[in-house]
Amino acid sequence: MSGVSFDGLPPLKEIIHRHELSARKALGQNFLLDLNLTARIARTAGIVEGDCVIEIGPGPGGLSRAILAGDAARLIAVERDPRCIQALDYLKEAHPRRFEVIAGDATEIEVWTLGDAPRRIVANLPYNVATVLLIGWLRHARAFRSMTLMFQKEVADRLLARPRTKAYGRLSVMCQWLCAISPAFTIPPSAFTPPPKVVSSVVHLVPRDAPLGEASWAAMEKVTAAAFGQRRKMLRASLKAIGLTPHLKALGIEETARAEELDVIDFCALARVYETLAPPSQK
Numbered sequence: 041m042s043g044v045s046f047d048g049l050p051p052l053k054e055i056i057h058r059h060e061l062s063a064r065k066a067l068g069q070n071f072l073l074d075l076n077l078t079a080r081i082a083r084t085a086g087i088v089e090g091d092c093v094i095e096i097g098p099g100p101g102g103l104s105r106a107i108l109a110g111d112a113a114r115l116i117a118v119e120r121d122p123r124c125i126q127a128l129d130y131l132k133e134a135h136p137r138r139f140e141v142i143a144g145d146a147t148e149i150e151v152w153t154l155g156d157a158p159r160r161i162v163a164n165l166p167y168n169v170a171t172v173l174l175i176g177w178l179r180h181a182r183a184f185r186s187m188t189l190m191f192q193k194e195v196a197d198r199l200l201a202r203p204r205t206k207a208y209g210r211l212s213v214m215c216q217w218l219c220a221i222s223p224a225f226t227i228p229p230s231a232f233t234p235p236p237k238v239v240s241s242v243v244h245l246v247p248r249d250a251p252l253g254e255a256s257w258a259a260m261e262k263v264t265a266a267a268f269g270q271r272r273k274m275l276r277a278s279l280k281a282i283g284l285t286p287h288l289k290a291l292g293i294e295e296t297a298r299a300e301e302l303d304v305i306d307f308c309a310l311a312r313v314y315e316t317l318a319p320p321s322q323k
C-alpha cells in the first residue's frame with residue numbers, strides 16, 4: 041500500500057497496516073476512516089482561531105487530521121494505546137507546533153487543565169468509558185467552550201431525553217442541568233473499522249454560563265441517584281431514605297409521581313432542600 045491523500049499525508053489504511061493496528065475491543069477501538077465523516081465531526085465542533093482542542097483517543101489520527109485541517113491553535117490528544125501513539129508520529133511531524141500526544145488513560149487525566157482556554161473537546165469516544173469520561177468533564181464543564189462527542193446512539197439518546205420518556209434518567213438531568221445539548225448526526229456501524237454492533241451518534245454540548253438551576257453537584261448526584269435508582273417507585277418511597285418525602289408537597293411535587301416525571305428544575309429544587317437537611321459529611 042502506498043500513496044498520499046489530498047492533505048499530503050499517507051492514507052489511514054496505510055498507517056493502520058504499517059503499525060499493525062488490529063483493533064482491540066478492550067480499548068473500544070472502532071476506527072473511523074471516512075474523511076468526509078471526520079471532517080463533518082470537526083465542522084460540528086465549530087472550532088475557531090485560537091481554540092485549544094482536546095481529543096480523546098485519536099487512534100490512527102483520522103479525526104485528528106480533520107481537526108488539524110482547521111483553525112485550532114493546538115490539538116492535544118490523549119491516547120492509551122502505545123501502538124497508536126507511535127503511529128501518530130507522522131502527524132506530529134506534519135504539525136510539530138500544533139499537535140501533541142499525551143500518553144495515558146483519559147479517565148485518570150484532568151483533561152480540563154490541559155492547554156489553555158478556550159478549550160473544546162472533540163472525540164470519537166471509546167464506548168466502554170464514554171459516560172465515565174463525560175461525567176468527569178461535566179463537573180468541570182465551565183472549563184470547556186464545547187464538547188463534540190460521538191457516543192453509541194443509546195447513550196446520546198439518554199443525554200437528550202425529555203421527561204416522561206424511557207431514556208430520561210440521571211445522565212439526562214445532570215447533562216441538561218449544565219449544558220445545552222444538540223444532536224448532530226448518526227453514523228452507521230458500516231462506517232467504522234471494525235464495525236461496532238450499534239449505531240453511533242454525534243452530540244454537541246455547550247456548557248451553560250449558569251446551570252439551569254442553583255444546586256451543588258454533590259446534592260444533585262445524591263437526589264438523582266435516589267430518585268432514578270428506584271425509578272419505578274413513587275417519589276414518596278424512593279426519596280424517603282434521604283429525607284425528602286415530607287418536603288415534596290411544599291415543592292409542588294406529587295408524592296405519587298415517579299422520577300421520570302420531574303424536570304431538571306424540580307431536581308434542583310429537591311437538591312437545595314436536601315442540602316439543608318444533610319449534615320456536611322453526608323452531602
Ligand code: SAM
Nearest residue numbers: 067070071072097098099120121145146164166
Ligand atoms: N479517534 C479515532 C477514530 O475516530 O478513528 C479512534 C476512536 S476509537 C473509538 C477510541 C480510541 O480511544 C482508541 O484509539 C483507543 O485506543 C483510545 N482509548 C481507549 N480507552 C482510552 C482511555 N481510557 N484513555 C485514552 N484513550 C483511550
